[in-house]
Amino acid sequence: MKILPTEIEGALIIEPKVFGDSRGFFMETHHRNRYRDAGIQREFVQDNLSFSVKGTLRGLHFQVRRPQAKLVMALTGEVFDVAVDIRPGSPTFGKWAGVHLSGENHRQFYVPEGFAHGFCVLSETAHFLYKCSDFYAPEDEGGILWSDPEIGIEWPVKDPIISEKDKILPPLADLSGERLFAPEKKV
DSSP, X not given: OEEEEOSSTTOXXXXXXXXXXXXXXXXXXXXXXXXXXXXXXXXXXXXXXXXXXXXXXXXXXXXXXXXXXXXXXXXXXXEEEEEEEOOTTOXXXXXXXXXXXXXXXXXXXXXXXXXXXXEEEOSSEEEEEEEESSOOOGGGEEEOOTTOTTTOOOOSOSSOBOOHHHHTOOOGGGOOGGGSOOOOOOO
């Protein structure tokens, strides 16, 4: 596989080896040892699959005390996927990295702990897979307004379809202390 760094340390674009012929293709979507050798040290404990229609924008989400690293990919369709650095003290705090993921390019995006994550759907529909390093905890949810002007994400959709919950998320500047990335100390 090929690992491509982004402008933000830790967020990685992964191009797995795809073996194709007239029948279709085969690829490994995760191989613990190979991913560890590439610097992805997290063990993934939960997989999530979402289905969305064109123009849907989901995010920007994170967990506050139980952060999740994510390995994401579009199984079908095309999405524009985004990670925003919310690690206090990081030199790239509030900066974002984005990548086009599709069922055709087979790319994956590794989003480490300490990032808010979101994506928008560019194709008619998309199946989107998330591998997560910690279990989803609804009481630990955090989020940032998708259109926060201070972050300035260049979303490639106009008038996206957004959940009521995501429409009222605060801008990053309004988050501090325990409402921002603050992982529990693991004992």
